[in-house]
Amino acid sequence: MQQLHDAPLAPLTTFRLGGPATRLVTATTDAEVIDVVREADASGTPLLLIGGGSNLVIGDKGFEGTALVIATKGFELHGTTLELAAGEVWTDAVSRTVEAGLAGIECLAGIPGSAGATPIQNVGAYGQEVSSTITEVVAYDRQAGRTVVIPNADCAFSYRHSRFKADPERHVVLRVRFQLEDADGLSAPLKYAETARALGVEPGDRVPLAAARETVLKLRTGKGMVLDPEDHDTWSAGSFFTNPILTDEQFAAFRARVTERLGDGVEPPAYPAGDGHTKTSAAWLIDKAGFTKGYGTGPARISTKHTLALTNRGDATTEDLLTLAREVVAGVREAFGITLVNEPVTVGVSL
Numbered sequence: 001m002q003q004l005h006d007a008p009l010a011p012l013t014t015f016r017l018g019g020p021a022t023r024l025v026t027a028t029t030d031a032e033v034i035d036v037v038r039e040a041d042a043s044g045t046p047l048l049l050i051g052g053g054s055n056l057v058i059g060d061k062g063f064e065g066t067a068l069v070i071a072t073k074g075f076e077l078h079g080t081t082l083e084l085a086a087g088e089v090w091t092d093a094v095s096r097t098v099e100a101g102l103a104g105i106e107c108l109a110g111i112p113g114s115a116g117a118t119p120i121q122n123v124g125a126y127g128q129e130v131s132s133t134i135t136e137v138v139a140y141d142r143q144a145g146r147t148v149v150i151p152n153a154d155c156a157f158s159y160r161h162s163r164f165k166a167d168p169e170r171h172v173v174l175r176v177r178f179q180l181e182d183a184d185g186l187s188a189p190l191k192y193a194e195t196a197r198a199l200g201v202e203p204g205d206r207v208p209l210a211a212a213r214e215t216v217l218k219l220r221t222g223k224g225m226v227l228d229p230e231d232h233d234t235w236s237a238g239s240f241f242t243n244p245i246l247t248d249e250q251f252a253a254f255r256a257r258v259t260e261r262l263g264d265g266v267e268p269p270a271y272p273a274g275d276g277h278t279k280t281s282a283a284w285l286i287d288k289a290g291f292t293k294g295y296g297t298g299p300a301r302i303s304t305k306h307t308l309a310l311t312n313r314g315d316a317t318t319e320d321l322l323t324l325a326r327e328v329v330a331g332v333r334e335a336f337g338i339t340l341v342n343e344p345v346t347v348g349v350s351l
Contacts (some may be wrong), residue, residue: 001036002026009067013053014112014227016235017318018347019062021048026069030085030174034140034147036068037172041142048347049172051086051114054227055121055237059348060318070116074175077102081135082178086116090123098209102180103188104133107195109213110220112227112238116173120164121343122157126216127191130178131157137164138175147174159273160242160343168345187212194219224305233303235312237344240325241282244338251278257336262288282340283308289335291328300324318349325351 007024010016027033040047046065050056074085075093080102084093094109107126117123118130119137134157137150150171156163164171181188186206190196196203198215220226224233246254251270258268273279286307287293295302299316301324303309310324329340329351342351 001028001032007067009050009058009062012050012067012069013056013058014235015057015237015312015318015321017060017312017316017321018056018058019060021063021065021067023066024069025066026071028071028073028087030072030147033068033070033072033086033172033174036066037140037142038145040066040068051117052089052112054112055117055344057237057318057321057342057344057346057349059346061348063347070114070172072174080180080182082180084115084176084178086114086173086175088115090115090118094213097180098213101182101185101209103183103186103206103209104128104178104180105130106187106209106212107190107192107216110217110226115176119155119157119162119173119176120168121160122162122165124160126195126219128188129157130176131155131162133178133180134176135179136177137171137173138177139164139171139173141171143170159245159279185209222305224303224309224311232313233305233309233311235314236303236309239282239308239343240310241286241308241328241340242343243279243282244285244340245273245277245279246338248276248278250338251280254280254336254338258288261335280338285332285336285338285340286328289328289331291331296324298324302328322349322351 004024006020008020009018025036027036048063048067050067050069070087072085072087076083090113091110093115094105098106107128119134122129122131134152139148141148187209189204189206193203199207225238228234258266269281269284271279291302293307294304298320299313300320301313303311333339
């Protein structure tokens with residue numbers, strides 16, 4: 001294991017923001033991960049887990065405790081069953097499944113971060129979520145002091161949520177197991193209208209796996225959602241806010257606010273989200289509240305490519321970012337009566 005003291009954390013995040021950690025440890029095996037976690041728990045030392053750093057907002061003062069970088073490796077494919085070590089680079093793993101001719105996660109191409117983070121957030125995009133292919137999560141249970149295997153049914157997956165996110169101090173993800181599909185080189189049925197349109201097919205159709213992956217990468221790149229160190233629009237955490245899910249009563253009140261603000265005939269985005277619930281678009285809310293692409297004059301601004309991404313233009317601080325986020329949240333709430341919820345995990349700070 002590599003250990004550093006008073007180590008900068010900003011380079012380990014896609015925002016490139018945040019102060020140092022008292023101690024930074026990089027673990028390359030499951031045993032090393034468990035040892036560091038046990039040591040921290042036994043001594044009462046605060047512990048911060050870091051994978052790809054694509055979902056972290058770390059305060060400018062940094063982290064007083066042990067920051068553990070999970071850099072484990074392991075890609076094991078047996079037929080249509082896939083097991084990934086938590087430290088595997090997610091987008092590389094997706095590419096390898098496409099090359100192997102297996103469907104199920106091809107539309108999750110280009111998402112930054114590590115494999116171990118995917119069940120925590122129930123990562124999803126372009127009509128796919130990892131919860132539809134994950135069979136088991138192998139994790140270290142800090143409460144029980146042992147490694148456990150948690151089946152999909154016990155992960156409590158929902159939109160951008162899971163039992164791991166609900167109780168972040170309980171489990172440390174070590175490995176994730178997936179059941180993919182051999183569809184003779186074709187993708188899973190396309191569920192996302194934008195992807196289908198870009199491919200010239202209808203929702204529900206299948207297309208060659210490589211075409212699905214390449215199309216998603218192109219769509220994500222156009223929105224600044226594929227990491228590029230030369231493009232400050234990608235110095236972000238991707239989507240900063242989750243799409244609100246509203247009850248029927250809340251959605252009716254929201255529609256009334258839309259009519260009041262934007263006039264008759266303007267209909268907000270609406271997607272079924274289970275009995276009595278409707279999901280709407282955070283990006284639409286942000287834009288219609290007056291925060292358009294490129295909004296801001298300081299070192300933290302909304303992406304020039306997508307209103308849902310808040311970005312570091314090169315010399316921002318975490319406080320600059322949070323000031324912008326708070327302005328957006330307050331503006332959307334005032335305009336439409338909806339309070340946006342941040343998707344990235346905040347460390348030492350809050351909105």
